[in-house]
Amino acid sequence: MITQPPRALTYQGIPVWRHAQIIQWAAQIVSATVAVALVLWLFANIGNAIQEREIPYGFSFLSREYQTPIGEHFIPYESSDTFLYAFTVAVTNTVVVSVIGVILATLLGIFIGVARLSTNWIVAKLAMVYIDFFRNVPLLVQLLFWFYIMLALPPPREGYVIGGQLYVNNAGISLPWASATGLAPALVWTLLAVAAVVAGALIHRRLTRREIRTGQASYPLLAGCAAALLIGVVSWLVVSAATGEAPFLASSPEPQGRFGRLTGGYTVRAGLLVLLIGLVMYTASFIAEIVRAGIQSVGRGQIEAARALGLSQLNTLRQVTFPQALRVIIPPLISQCLNLTKNSSLGAVVGYTDLTNVAITMTQTAPAVSIFILIMVAYLAISLTWSLVGNLYNWRIGTSSR
Amino acid sequence: MAVNLEYTPAEPLPPPRSEIGAIGWARANLFSAWYNGVLTVVAALVSILVLWFGLKWVFIAADWTVVVELGGRFILGQYNTEAACPGQNCFWRPQVSLLLVTALLGMAWGTSGNPMARTIALLVGGVAAALAFLPYRLETMGLDVRLLLLANLPALAAGWALARYTSLITLGRVVMLGVAVFVITLALLRGLPGVPGLMPVSVIHWGGLMLNLLLAVAGITLSLPIGIGLALGRRSRLPVLKILCVVFIEVFRGVPLITLLFMSKVLVPLAFPDNFPQEPLFLAGVVITLFSAAYMAENIRGGLQALHPGQAEAARALGLPGWQTTLLISLPQAIRNVIPAIVGQFIALFKDTSLVYIIAMQDLVNIGKVFIQGNTEYLDHARELFIFVAVVFWIFTYGMSWVSDRIERNLGVGER
Numbered sequence: 001m002i003t004q005p006p007r008a009l010t011y012q013g014i015p016v017w018r019h020a021q022i023i024q025w026a027a028q029i030v031s032a033t034v035a036v037a038l039v040l041w042l043f044a045n046i047g048n049a050i051q052e053r054e055i056p057y058g059f060s061f062l063s064r065e066y067q068t069p070i071g072e073h074f075i076p077y078e079s080s081d082t083f084l085y086a087f088t089v090a091v092t093n094t095v096v097v098s099v100i101g102v103i104l105a106t107l108l109g110i111f112i113g114v115a116r117l118s119t120n121w122i123v124a125k126l127a128m129v130y131i132d133f134f135r136n137v138p139l140l141v142q143l144l145f146w147f148y149i150m151l152a153l154p155p156p157r158e159g160y161v162i163g164g165q166l167y168v169n170n171a172g173i174s175l176p177w178a179s180a181t182g183l184a185p186a187l188v189w190t191l192l193a194v195a196a197v198v199a200g201a202l203i204h205r206r207l208t209r210r211e212i213r214t215g216q217a218s219y220p221l222l223a224g225c226a227a228a229l230l231i232g233v234v235s236w237l238v239v240s241a242a243t244g245e246a247p248f249l250a251s252s253p254e255p256q257g258r259f260g261r262l263t264g265g266y267t268v269r270a271g272l273l274v275l276l277i278g279l280v281m282y283t284a285s286f287i288a289e290i291v292r293a294g295i296q297s298v299g300r301g302q303i304e305a306a307r308a309l310g311l312s313q314l315n316t317l318r319q320v321t322f323p324q325a326l327r328v329i330i331p332p333l334i335s336q337c338l339n340l341t342k343n344s345s346l347g348a349v350v351g352y353t354d355l356t357n358v359a360i361t362m363t364q365t366a367p368a369v370s371i372f373i374l375i376m377v378a379y380l381a382i383s384l385t386w387s388l389v390g391n392l393y394n395w396r397i398g399t400s401s402r
Numbered sequence: 403m404a405v406n407l408e409y410t411p412a413e414p415l416p417p418p419r420s421e422i423g424a425i426g427w428a429r430a431n432l433f434s435a436w437y438n439g440v441l442t443v444v445a446a447l448v449s450i451l452v453l454w455f456g457l458k459w460v461f462i463a464a465d466w467t468v469v470v471e472l473g474g475r476f477i478l479g480q481y482n483t484e485a486a487c488p489g490q491n492c493f494w495r496p497q498v499s500l501l502l503v504t505a506l507l508g509m510a511w512g513t514s515g516n517p518m519a520r521t522i523a524l525l526v527g528g529v530a531a532a533l534a535f536l537p538y539r540l541e542t543m544g545l546d547v548r549l550l551l552l553a554n555l556p557a558l559a560a561g562w563a564l565a566r567y568t569s570l571i572t573l574g575r576v577v578m579l580g581v582a583v584f585v586i587t588l589a590l591l592r593g594l595p596g597v598p599g600l601m602p603v604s605v606i607h608w609g610g611l612m613l614n615l616l617l618a619v620a621g622i623t624l625s626l627p628i629g630i631g632l633a634l635g636r637r638s639r640l641p642v643l644k645i646l647c648v649v650f651i652e653v654f655r656g657v658p659l660i661t662l663l664f665m666s667k668v669l670v671p672l673a674f675p676d677n678f679p680q681e682p683l684f685l686a687g688v689v690i691t692l693f694s695a696a697y698m699a700e701n702i703r704g705g706l707q708a709l710h711p712g713q714a715e716a717a718r719a720l721g722l723p724g725w726q727t728t729l730l731i732s733l734p735q736a737i738r739n740v741i742p743a744i745v746g747q748f749i750a751l752f753k754d755t756s757l758v759y760i761i762a763m764q765d766l767v768n769i770g771k772v773f774i775q776g777n778t779e780y781l782d783h784a785r786e787l788f789i790f791v792a793v794v795f796w797i798f799t800y801g802m803s804w805v806s807d808r809i810e811r812n813l814g815v816g817e818r
Contacts, residue, residue, distance in 0.1 A: 027640065031646060032642045035646050043673075045672065045673050045675065049671075050672070118441075120431065120442055122432065122445045122446055123445050126449060136799035137796050138753035141767055141788055141795060148774070151781070151784075152781075152784075313435075343658070345658035345660050356660060369669065369672070375665075376653070
């Protein structure tokens with residue numbers, strides 16, 4: 001006699017609503033559909049709005065003349081240039097401020113971070129006060145503070161002159177600078193100078209290796225610097241002899257005219273100066289904390305061993321602690337570099353024509369949607385470059401020290 | 403002959419005078435080497451000079467009239483002006499919500515008995531009450547305003563007593579009441595059409611510290627859950643979900659907040675239908691929250707990655723389903739490990755609320771900026787103004803990092 005097994009005992013498979021894979025796939029399909037639908041809906045709305053209100057769209061404006069002055073520019077710019085070129089000028093402005101800012105902030109941050117860990121009580125406390133204050137006050141407030149300090153300085157005609165060379169006034173700081181006599185000789189000598197530095201560095205490295213291998217004193221630093229200096233001077237003389245005049249001449253700022261406008265030398269304008277001071281002091285306080293955490297992450301034994309080997313405190317820090325701390329320091333340092341770059345968008349507050357500032361002005365005469373896409377691409381490109389540089393460095397020190 | 407060979411050690415000598423007390427401390431911490439001595443002298447000279455000139459400037463040279471002039475506008479912005487609520491007095495609305503907040507803080511202190519909650523509650527109540535004694539003339543700051551400020555102390559006491567001597571208030575109810583107080587605050591400030599005395603006040607007129615605090619509170623409470631969701635999505639095995647989260651996080655992290663705020667003002671009216679709320683306050687809140695959530699997600703992801711996989715495996719082995727493993731095992735540990743980073747993000751969010759100037763909102767900073775631009779006779783005293791604003795911000799942000807330190811110590815982070 002064949003009996004049916006009771007229904008409850010037959011295995012009927014996992015019910016659909018509890019089947020993990022089915023649920024996961026359903027969730028994915030639903031979320032993808034919702035996301036795509038949302039984006040399509042938004043774009044359809046924008047499209048409708050554009051048609052209804054007859055707003056210009058697309059990227060054809062890029063070849064039009066921008067016809068608006070840009071206050072600060074490091075590459076030649078005139079109002080008759082195109083939107084595309086004006087945008088490039090704005091991007092270079094942001095890049096310049098972020099590169100200078102990152103270098104200065106890193107140096108100041110390392111200095112303060114090390115001071116924070118100093119065995120000297122008063123130095124450590126001073127560093128702590130600096131960090132606690134500058135880290136906890138919005139950058140905008142700091143920038144406005146420096147901006148009005150700068151504004152309160154006397155105008156160029158009555159400005160301060162330090163040593164007859166350095167002019168400080170509410171237009172900025174003017175200092176003696178080198179001015180090129182001609183493009184070709186200046187370029188040739190600059191290239192040769194770079195080559196000299198590279199050669200010096202190579203000699204330094206070779207001699208250091210020899211010193212380590214043989215134990216013979218080889219004076220790598222002295223030899224490297226001497227070689228670089230020698231090549232630089234000789235090439236200067238050669239270039240001067242070939243063209244009849246020196247590739248660079250010293251130029252000092254000179255007051256001109258009724259308002260004492262300064263010509264010659266190099267003027268760091270108020271906008272750039274204030275933005276740099278604000279960004280550097282703010283970011284340095286964050287970098288100082290990163291450096292402190294990095295140094296503290298190095299085991300005590302390492303420092304004790306270095307001291308036991310007879311290394312001085314400075315050498316312990318330079319040769320033992322810091323190289324190991326770098327591995328911890330670099331990743332958050334990269335993100336601080338990105339933050340500094342993004343924070344430079346506050347340039348508008350202090351009158352510096354950075355990327356965001358120019359782009360916001362552009363929205364008055366160009367389609368906002370296109371401008372927004374351009375801004376995103378530009379910032380993304382700058383951020384990716386920073387990440388790439390940082391990660392390359394991280395990879396190099398990571399592989400060489402392990 | 404018995405010789406007592408037992409050894410009785412002499413009383414140990416005290417350490418030399420130069421190693422203990424103030425001299426010993428100075429030798430160890432200030433003059434441990436010649437260069438340290440030089441550093442100490444230089445640093446001491448610098449700090450004495452800075453303190454001397456700084457204090458001289460603060461108390462003698464500085465002219466704080468600009469701060470006095472702005473006075474209540476620092477706290478409320480244009481809220482209580484004739485333009486904001488014509489024909490009636492609106493000062494009591496923010497003050498009533500402040501009373502609710504102090505009462506709530508009192509309850510939190512009463513239920514938990516936590517010394518940290520006590521400090522915060524007493525500080526907020528005390529400062530609010532102390533504001534009642536500001537030396538303004540009665541025409542500028544009326545008796546009613548002062549009395550409502552003073553009422554913060556009884557409110558605090560009432561909240562504390564209610565929690566301490568009745569069993570009505572539990573910690574869960576305090577949280578629920580907190581949400582309720584936030585909603586009531588918004589309703590009170592916004593006003594209800596048709597209700598006498600509660601005339602609607604446009605959000606354009608909201609400003610001052612009130613605006614910064616509102617945006618910060620909303621942003622903090624919302625950005626944490628959104629950030630957790632994004633972090634989990636980014637670590638998910640489902641490719642579609644993962645890509646969506648990555649794109650969201652990277653877009654918001656890649657662009658400066660000020661650009662996002664400005665573009666929200668330009669693009670939202672185009673991208674959303676007209677009946678979508680487009681008030682600047684709402685947009686600012688949403689953009690700041692999403693921006694902060696993207697950073698929060700990365701912090702939490704860091705915490706999740708640092709977790710040993712054995713934790714999740716053990717939970718699965720015990721039979722916990724996936725969502726319980728995440729909610730009960732992985733997330734609590736991950737969040738505990740990244741508390742400093744999360745609080746750092748909260749502080750950054752609070753500081754970022756100052757960026758709403760780009761969409762013409764009058765927060766604590768922008769009030770000052772606009773005032774200076776409109777009253778050029780105060781141009782030379784902008785320094786005083788912004789130092790004051792900086793100190794106000796500093797008090798809040800430093801308070802937040804102090805709380806984070808205490809929480810971390812209570813949870814024993816880094817000790818296990």
